[in-house]
Amino acid sequence: MQNPFKNLRTLPPEVARDLKVRLMLLAVLGASVALAWWSINRLPTWQKKLDLQNSQVSELESDILKLDLRWNAQEAEQIAGRFTNSYEQLLAGRDEFAGWQADLKKQADQFTLSLIPGVIKTQDCPLPGKRFAVISTTVEVRPITAGVRTNSPYLRLLTLTQNLTSRKKRVDLVELTAGGGSNSVSQATLALDLWSLENLQ
Amino acid sequence: MNETILSLSLMNERFSATAVHRGSPVGNWERPEPVTDFADFTPALRDAIKQTNYAGTPATVVIAHQRLAQQLVETPPVKGQNLKWFVQRRVAQLKPFPADAAWSYQPTVRTRNAQAVLLHLFPKPFIDQLVQAAGEAELKLARVIPASAVLQRQLAALPLQGDEVALLAAETGGTTTVVIGRKDGQIYLGRTLSNSWIAHADRVGVDINRTILYVKQQFGATVSTVWLFGAAAQNQLRPLQVSLKLPVKLSPVEPSPYYWNQEALKIPADDTSNLISSEELEAPRRRVLMRATSVFVGLMALVALVSALGVQMLVLDRARQFRAQQSKIQEMQERRSRLQTRENDFLQQKEFVKVVSDDKVEPVPGWFLGYLGNALPTELWLDHFQLKREDKLWRIQLGGMLQPTTNAAPAKVLAAAVETLTNNLAQGPFHVRILSETNQNGAGAQARPSAGRPAPPASGEPQFFLEGVMSAK
Numbered sequence: 016m017q018n019p020f021k022n023l024r025t026l027p028p029e030v031a032r033d034l035k036v037r038l039m040l041l042a043v044l045g046a047s048v049a050l051a052w053w054s055i056n057r058l059p060t061w062q063k064k065l066d067l068q069n070s071q072v073s074e075l076e077s078d079i080l081k082l083d084l085r086w087n088a089q090e091a092e093q094i095a096g097r098f099t100n101s102y103e104q105l106l107a108g109r110d111e112f113a114g115w116q117a118d119l120k121k122q123a124d125q126f127t128l129s130l131i132p133g134v135i136k137t138q139d140c141p142l143p144g145k146r147f148a149v150i151s152t153t154v155e156v157r158p159i160t161a162g163v164r165t166n167s168p169y170l171r172l173l174t175l176t177q178n179l180t181s182r183k184k185r186v187d188l189v190e191l192t193a194g195g196g197s198n199s200v201s202q203a204t205l206a207l208d209l210w211s212l213e214n215l216q
Numbered sequence: 217m218n219e220t221i222l223s224l225s226l227m228n229e230r231f232s233a234t235a236v237h238r239g240s241p242v243g244n245w246e247r248p249e250p251v252t253d254f255a256d257f258t259p260a261l262r263d264a265i266k267q268t269n270y271a272g273t274p275a276t277v278v279i280a281h282q283r284l285a286q287q288l289v290e291t292p293p294v295k296g297q298n299l300k301w302f303v304q305r306r307v308a309q310l311k312p313f314p315a316d317a318a319w320s321y322q323p324t325v326r327t328r329n330a331q332a333v334l335l336h337l338f339p340k341p342f343i344d345q346l347v348q349a350a351g352e353a354e355l356k357l358a359r360v361i362p363a364s365a366v367l368q369r370q371l372a373a374l375p376l377q378g379d380e381v382a383l384l385a386a387e388t389g390g391t392t393t394v395v396i397g398r399k400d401g402q403i404y405l406g407r408t409l410s411n412s413w414i415a416h417a418d419r420v421g422v423d424i425n426r427t428i429l430y431v432k433q434q435f436g437a438t439v440s441t442v443w444l445f446g447a448a449a450q451n452q453l454r455p456l457q458v459s460l461k462l463p464v465k466l467s468p469v470e471p472s473p474y475y476w477n478q479e480a481l482k483i484p485a486d487d488t489s490n491l492i493s494s495e496e497l498e499a500p501r502r503r504v505l506m507r508a509t510s511v512f513v514g515l516m517a518l519v520a521l522v523s524a525l526g527v528q529m530l531v532l533d534r535a536r537q538f539r540a541q542q543s544k545i546q547e548m549q550e551r552r553s554r555l556q557t558r559e560n561d562f563l564q565q566k567e568f569v570k571v572v573s574d575d576k577v578e579p580v581p582g583w584f585l586g587y588l589g590n591a592l593p594t595e596l597w598l599d600h601f602q603l604k605r606e607d608k609l610w611r612i613q614l615g616g617m618l619q620p621t622t623n624a625a626p627a628k629v630l631a632a633a634v635e636t637l638t639n640n641l642a643q644g645p646f647h648v649r650i651l652s653e654t655n656q657n658g659a660g661a662q663a664r665p666s667a668g669r670p671a672p673p674a675s676g677e678p679q680f681f682l683e684g685v686m687s688a689k
Contacts, residue, residue, distance in 0.1 A: 033502060040506075040513045047513070047520035054520075054527035061534035068541045075548040082555035091562050098565040101572035141567035173585050180579030185572060190604040191581035205581075206604075210572065 104185040105147075106211035112150060115184060115209065119154070122178055126171065129155040140212065148211045156203040168200040176205065185210040220272040222355060224264065225476035226251060227280045227363065227389030231260050234477035235268035243268030246473045254345040261353035275355040277346060278476040279491070280363040280388030284408050285312050285337045288434060289321075290330040303335060316340040318491045322365060325397075325404050327434045334406050336362045338491055347492065358497060359480075363393040364406035365489035366479045367445075371397045373469050374443055381437045384467065385424060387412055387446030392420050396431050396439060404431045413444075413452045420452075421459035428460070443467045580610055584646060588614075591640040595619050595633035596680070608687065612641075612648060615681045630655055630678040638682065646686050654681040 106112055116130055133151030140146045156175065158168040172193065180188050190206035223234045229250030235243040245267035251260050264270070287310045291302055303321055311317040318340040321333040343360060350357035367386050376382050376399040383396045390412050397403035407427055411419040428439045442460055444452055445467035457464040469475070483489070490497075581603045592598065600615030614637075618630045634655055641648035656679040 033506065036506060037509075040509055043517055044513045047517040050524050051520040054524040057527055057531050058534075061531055061538070064538055065534060065541070068538060068545065071545055072541065072548065075545065075552055078552050079548060079555060082552065082559060085559065086555070094562060094566050094569060097569045097573060101569045104572055104576075138571075141564040141571070143564075147571070169585075169589070173582060173589075176582035176585065177579065180582060185576055187577035188579055188581050189577060191585065191602070192604075193585075193601040194599060208577070 102212075104183065104210070106150075106184055106209060108211060108213070111184075112209065112211065115186075119179070122175070126156045126158055126168075126175065131155065137213075144215050146213055146215055148213045150209040150211065152207045152209060154205040154207060156205065158200060168195070172200050172203055179205070179207065220274065221358075221481065222264065222268065222270045222272065222275040223278075223477040223480050224261075224275060225278040225474075225480070227278075227476065228282065228391055230389035231264075232473050232477060233264035233268050233270075234474050234481075235270035236481060237271070241478070243270065244474045244477075254342055254349070257346060257349035258352045261349060261355060265353060265355070273354065273356045275350055275357050276359040276361065276480055277357065278361050278363055278366050278480045279338075280391050280393050280408060281338065281342075282391060282408075282410055283313065283339055283342065284362055286362075286364070286405075286407050287335045287337065288324065288327070288332055288405060289335045290327055290332045293331055299333070303333060306335070307337065310335065311337050313337075313339050318343040318360075318493070320362065320365075320489045320491045322368065322403060322406065322489050325402050325435060325437070328436055332434075334364075334403065336364075336406075336489065336491065338362075343491055347496070356500075357492065359483075360491040361480055361483060361487075361489050362406070362408075362491065363388050363476065364395050364403075364408070365483060365487065366476055367393055367395045368397060368401060368403050368406070369479055369482060370445065370467060370469050371395065371403070372399060372401050374399060374467065376441070380441070381431075381439050383424065383428060383439045383442045385409075385413075385420070385442065385444055386467075387414065387444075387449065390415075392423070394424065394427055396427065396437075404435050404437055413456070414448050417452055417455055418459070421456050424456070425460055428462075441465060445469060446471050577605065580605075580646075584610075584612075587644065587646065591637065591644055593633040593636045593640075595621065595629055596637060600681075609685045610687075612684045612686065613682070616679070618678045618680075626678050627655070630680060634680045634682070637680075641682075641684065648684040648686045650682060650684040652681075652683040655679070 106115065119130070120128055131153040133153060136149045136151070138147040138149060156172065158171070176188060176191065179186055187208040187210070188205060189208055191203065193200050193203040195201040219236065220238055221236050223236060225232050229252055230246075231251045232246040233244070234241055245264055247260055247263060251257060261275075289303060289306055289310070291299060294302060303319070307317050307319045311319075316339070317337045319338070320336045322336075324332045324334050326332060338360075346360060347357050363386065367384055370384055370386075371382065374382055374384065379398065381396060381398060381404065383394060385392050385394045388408075392409040392412055393406070394409060395403050395406045405427060407423075409420055409423040411423070413420045424442065431437055431439060439462065442456065442462050442464040443466070444456070444464060449466055449471070453464050453466060472478075584603055585601070588598070588601070595618055596616050597619055598614060598616040600613060602611075602613040604611045618626055618633065621629055623629045634653065638650050638653060642650065
């Protein structure tokens with residue numbers, strides 16, 4: 016096939032110059048159209064960005080307003096206080112559990128106490144990285160017969176149960192079984208759940 | 217032909233003009249002095265305009281000149297633009313002068329070998345001078361035609377037979393222009409001989425003879441007659457006939473100083489013999505168009521630049537807004553995050569408090585054990601007590617016996633005491649709902665047996681056993 020540009024080289028200089036000028040004009044025209052096209056197409060892109068941003072701002076404003084309206088400073092203060100109290104009700108770990116056992120034995124009030132550890136159940140905690148551990152413990156109580164008692168075993172058992180549950184740490188008395196005769200308690204079994212707070216592994 | 221034009225002829229140094237107004241000749245003028253140099257052409261043109269009262273701008277020139285050369289060029293079987301390109305490439309090889317060549321061509325009869333054209337070559341600087349001079353005289357020179365192209369038309373006026381080949385020679389002011397052709401106007405060759413029969417008749421005879429032989433050689437055509445036209449032709453009939461050994465006749469066309477001017481007007485506009493190229497002819501229009509296009513493109517570019525600038529300013533404004541908004545969004549996101557964290561912390565604490573404090577199991581067994589001290593009738597004593605939390609209920613088991621009594625109907629006493637007990641439990645602060653009640657050796661409804669129930673004593677004393685539930689709340 017014949018080279019189509021071969022004939023261009025043989026064009027008269029004026030024609031070749033004209034051709035070059037035309038090509039240059041065409042290039043300028045093309046560049047102008049491209050520039051205008053590119054320029055005009057930039058605006059919608061920016062407008063779209065701004066619209067998106069405005070909707071984002073509206074959404075954020077709405078969220079912030081909702082969060083502000085929902086907030087009750089008084090309730091929050093109250094909960095914060097109760098939270099501190101609740102936190103202090105939980106055993107911090109096994110050492111504290113051992114201390115609790117020793118303390119319980121000191122308050123036996125002429126009873127012999129046997130502590131039988133049970134299962135430890137875990138429960139989800141709302142605080143991040145924490146969980147509840149509920150330690151089930153059975154306490155078997157028998158009165159000591161020797162000596163003179165000022166209070167009946169019934170009253171002492173009553174006092175013991177009240178002491179157990181009214182202490183600062185959370186101890187749930189979930190079962191109380193007692194047996195005995197007239198005006199006496201020969202044996203009692205207390206099922207307790209002690210609450211402690213553990214870190215998640 | 218209905219045009220207004222100034223038709224000029226420049227036969228070497230002889231210059232004449234014919235003004236035509238709307239197709240009618242309105243004035244003829246022949247310059248008495250010769251035009252010796254193209255540099256003096258402008259005054260000659262101004263004189264012609266003045267003398268012929270020409271009022272238009274278009275002009276045409278028939279030219280015969282010592283430097284006007286012809287070449288027979290064989291071409292491939294192409295025509296139109298391709299033929300033009302082919303001839304253009306040959307021009308550079310064939311021109312007999314170093315300057316750029318202005319060229320034109322006339323189609324000829326086919327040679328023995330190929331299609332052919334008669335190529336006219338003339339130094340382009342001369343043509344440029346003519347065009348420039350015309351411009352200076354406020355004329356627009358549209359055509360420069362070789363004399364042979366005009367002379368070709370005279371062939372039709374000769375009394376020739378159908379295929380008869382004739383040579384027509386014309387005196388053109390110091391040179392002799394020759395065409396060989398047929399009556400139908402087709403030519404074999406055209407030449408400008410550098411001599412005129414007025415000065416050198418013998419040399420003209422030799423050149424004509426050579427021309428005839430060349431045509432014989434190239435085309436295989438035999439010239440049968442020679443015709444003379446122009447000044448002093450009558451005197452050359454006899455000598456040339458002797459020299460050429462052919463019949464030499466006088467052309468029937470009457471010579472006149474304005475013959476060339478008038479005949480040039482009859483050449484069609486699309487004739488290829490014009491030495492001014494179509495590109496040069498269209499150059500002014502092209503320049504105007506180019507200028508208009510340049511202005512348009514410049515305006516477009518300007519509009520594009522202005523729009524780009526405007527858009528750029530808008531974009532910058534949008535970008536500034538975007539940045540400002542972005543920092544605002546960042547602040548708002550941080551604020552929302554803080555509020556969200558605050559609320560999450562609050563909800564976590566609230567849930568924690570609920571689980572640890574609000575859902576704490578109340579010490580019901582202790583309370584109930586204390587309450588029993590008051591609620592238990594004195595006729596009864598307990599030997600079994602159980603209070604156990606099951607889901608949201610406390611399950612109660614109470615078992616015992618009647619205190620020793622002297623009553624003759626202990627069963628009734630037991631029943632009454634148990635009824636009192638159940639009433640106290642049901643109506644008391646704990647709202648115990650009795651599920652079953654068993655009185656041994658006494659009246660009472662037998663209820664469902666219960667698991668974990670203690671075995672009754674072997675003594676056979678009246679006994680009771682109650683089972684019930686109460687809400688954990």
